[in-house]
Structures are given as C-alpha cells and as structure tokens.
Amino acid sequence: MKIQAMARAPASVGNVAVGFDILGHTIDGPFDEVIVRRVDTPGVRIIAIHGADRPLPRKAADNTSGAALLSLCAALNPKLGFEIEINKGIPYGSGLGGSAASAVAALVAANELLDTPLTRQQLYTYALTGEAVASGSRHGDNVAPMLLGGLVLATAETLLRLPVPDWLYAVVVHPHYVLETRRSREVLVDPYPLSRYVEQSTHLSMMLLGCFRGDPELLRNGLVDVLVEPRRAALIPGFAEIKKAALNSGSLGASISGAGPSVFAWCRGAASAAIVKTAMGQAFAERGLASEGWISPVAGPRAEVVSCAS
C-alpha cells in the first residue's frame, strides 16, 4: 500500500478575458507541490509549508490543501488520516491560481493513496471546496484546468475540456506587485446593463468558436473583455500600457489573469510569444515594476503525481 505521494499542480490563467469564473487554462510555468502521507490518526494536519512568500494558514480547515482533503475525508471515510507538506511555487496574490493549485495538488496526491482512486471529475467538488476557503466562493476557473489540463470550461458540476489549436501559446507576466483580492472583487459589485452582457457574450462565443475552428481572427475578436477588465484595469499599475505593448507586439489579445495583477496574452506560435513577453516585461519595467514571465502552450499540463512511496 502506498503511504506517501507527492503531486504537482501548475499555475493557471483564470477567466481568460471573457469567461469570468468559468474558463481557465494551465501554463507550463510555476507550480505548487504537495506531499501527502496517509496516517492512522483520523483528520488532516499540515506539517509544513515551504516557499510561501507570506504566512499561510496552518489550520487545515483554513488552508486550501487542508480544506480540500477534509472535504474528501468527510465524503469518503471520516476515519481517513492525512499529513500534508506544501511547497509553494506560485506567487501569492499573483492571479495565477496559487490557492487552487495547493488544493488540487493535495487532492491528486491523496487520491493516489486511496484504495479506490477517484476520477478527476470526481475530485472537482473537493477542489472547489478547498479553493473556496481562500476565495470565498466556489468557482472552477482555476481548479478545473489544473485537474484536466489545457483550456477548460468549468460549470458548477462538470469539467469540459475545450479544443485548443496547437499553435496557440500564452504569455503570462507577473509584476512584483500584490493586489488585494478584496479590492478586485469590490469593483465588480455594481450591476451591469443587459447590453454589456450581449457584447461580452458575443466575444465569448467568438472565442469558443475560434478554439473549435482553430481560427486566429475569431480568437482576436473574441478576446475582448468589456465586463470585468474595464473595472479592474485601474487596480494594476500601467495596465493600459502593458496591454497595448502585448497587442502592438503581435498578440491576438491580452487581459488580466484571474484577479490580477498578472497579465496574459495569447499568441500565434512560440516565436511570437517570445516577442510579446519581452514587450510586456519592458512595459512593466517602464512603470518601475520588476516582473517575471512565462511562455506556455495554452494546452498546458494537468496536475500529476510526481513520486510516491510504499
């Protein structure tokens, strides 16, 4: 019987401009790793957290890894016992799905230790519960792509992987600036007129069609967020310039990754992505912000078990 497993969950781009709370894709970039040990004492304990750039909750119920495993235990067998060790690789408050990644990595590792492992679809509800302790709500735009890989539509109950052209690359640039999620949410409280929804839903439809047809022009026309980005842009220093740099250097579109402050762009091919990444990094630098960036296929990796021990 396996008693210990380590799993890795990749960072992700949530929302993807026009899929607020429902669309996300992973990137081959930073990741969280979680080691889970099966123990005889029932319950979930966090033994250690490494690499966190600020203190994270050590109480299992308040930590996304811990809460995910607690909900798994509650559903499967309250006598299960797990110890967790977390290696944070995704920067805190970056908009790259760090809270979600810890929850997913913990679940994928723990699942490896179960007598009857669950499917990724079955793990989804526990991942949502885990992430919700950090975000305050159940939305799958980060945990869903981490579970399945690639670009995923996350509904309340199911994960639906979308086709992605093989030439489609993402650039993600993370400025060294922490955006309080609370502020990112506050600006979304005021309601919207129906006309704004009509416009956004046209873009969402074009984006989905663009993925199905592999049509860059549909993607270009689709990747335009008229709902959330206009309200959040002011929270990210220099956002307008960074977006302009991404568009002017050849990307198909650019917007905020998750709640920000990271910014992503979609590009035709890795060579174009390299040019776009440089332009976006320079634009942040001109605003006095250091940043780091990654290039990845939009069809990024899924969370995987890295090692296990019997």
Place this chain on the structure above:
Amino acid sequence: MKIQAMARAPASVGNVAVGFDILGHTIDGPFDEVIVRRVDTPGVRIIAIHGADRPLPRKAADNTSGAALLSLCAALNPKLGFEIEINKGIPYGSGLGGSAASAVAALVAANELLDTPLTRQQLYTYALTGEAVASGSRHGDNVAPMLLGGLVLATAETLLRLPVPDWLYAVVVHPHYVLETRRSREVLVDPYPLSRYVEQSTHLSMMLLGCFRGDPELLRNGLVDVLVEPRRAALIPGFAEIKKAALNSGSLGASISGAGPSVFAWCRGAASAAIVKTAMGQAFAERGLASEGWISPVAGPRAEVVSCAS
C-alpha cells in the same frame, strides 16, 4: 437583364434561450415573400402589402423591406430604383422574426437584380438597417439566420454559422396573443448582477459546445435562460405551464422565441418533436389560447429567390 425577382425568407427563433440578440435559427414554417422590380425612377416604393394581419408602414423609410433597400441603394448607387410588393406570411408580433424576414426577402430579391450581386455576408448590414426601423436597434439574431440558414451567431459585423446535429429539431408554437414589443423591452431595463451573467454564460458555453459535439445533455443543460426569460415569462399567459409541458413531454429545453409570445423547444428527432408540439398546444389551449405550431430541423432553410423574370 432580370427586372423582377421574388424571394422568400423563413421565420426564425431569435435569442434561442441563451443568445440574447446574438443567436437565432430559421424554421421550415411560415415565411414572408417579397417581389422586387427594378425601375428607372430612383428610390424605393412599396406598391402593395398583402396578408398583413394589421396595417404596416407603406412609406419605404418606415418599412423594414423599404428601409433595407434604401440603405442598399444609398451604399451602391443612389440612382437605383425599386418597387416592392410584400406578401406577409409570418404573423405580426409573434416573436418569429416577421420584420426581419421582410427586410431579408427584399434584399435577396433585389440582389438578384443587381449587375454584380453581393454575398449574404455583404447583405447583412443592410438587413440590420432594415430591421432596425421596426425594432429600434441593430441586432442580428433574426436577419443573420435568415441570410445563412440554420443556427447562426450574429456579431455586429459577421455571420457565423454553427454546426447543428442532424437529429436536432425545433418545435415552435405561436399562441394567438399579441405581445407589445415595448413591454417585452421595458422589463429588461434594470441591470443585472455579475453572478447572473456568469450563470448565463456557463449555459451559453454549454449550448455552443453541445452543438459542436452533438451532445444532447450539454444542450439540455445549456438551454436555460436565467437572464431574460425570468423577466419576460409573466408577459406570456401560461408560460410556466407551456414550458413545463415541453420539458415533461421530452424536449431538451424550451424558452421564448424572440420577444415572444411564441415558445420554442428543441427536441431529439422529429418524432419527439411531434409529441412535444401536441403537449405545448394543449397547454396553451388549457389557458384558453388557440395556437398554431410547426416542427422544423434547427438547421432550417435560408432565404432564397423563388422566381425571377427578365
């Protein structure tokens, strides 16, 4: 040189539950026919309107057929002259795209008489202008499917035909009840919270994926309008019962066609559609409303020239 052409444009289901103002499909059911004659006198004149169940504007600029041709002439050649005869087959104020059909049929007929005919895509902008004189705004969810046929995503500039499973049938039932479009619009004025948009966009995405994958369960989960239908339902006598009848008799989903009061349902196969049509008609009858209904593939016909003369 051709001097006269008659074209037919089919009725359509606008909005299709989750594509407010942007999605529509035609049906093989009622249609409008328009005869257009090329004359030497510049301008557009409406010679006759037959079959209208209430008086329609005879002044070209106020009539959807006339306004469509006026905008075509203004763009192509102000010296063009057309006479129009309209045969209305689509009931007034039914939510089946009657205003749009007259505009599209006129354009398709006039196009046949041009020295260099335009593409359906090129006719789109004139069709939008034509329909706008009746509806007050440019939205392509009726004219776009009439121009291309089938299920169409109508953006501000382009028409995008969506794939439709060949087993997908629509039932459309039109109760003999006139709903003032003004009232249908008034109820949409109050703004919506972002959460409602998120829910609707999940449904829209599932519906589009269901079409691409030919997956009835995705269509079932997708065909749920949480945005417009809840506000308009009260304007259609017995809507809740009619919808319930459609769902209980085996349809995948049902909602309001356009601004109503017609109600449509999507079904797996023609045999299922026949059962659903009967159930919906009975439900209207129980509310004391006579109705008529049609069954059609969702991949319905496009507007076509029926005859022409030199």
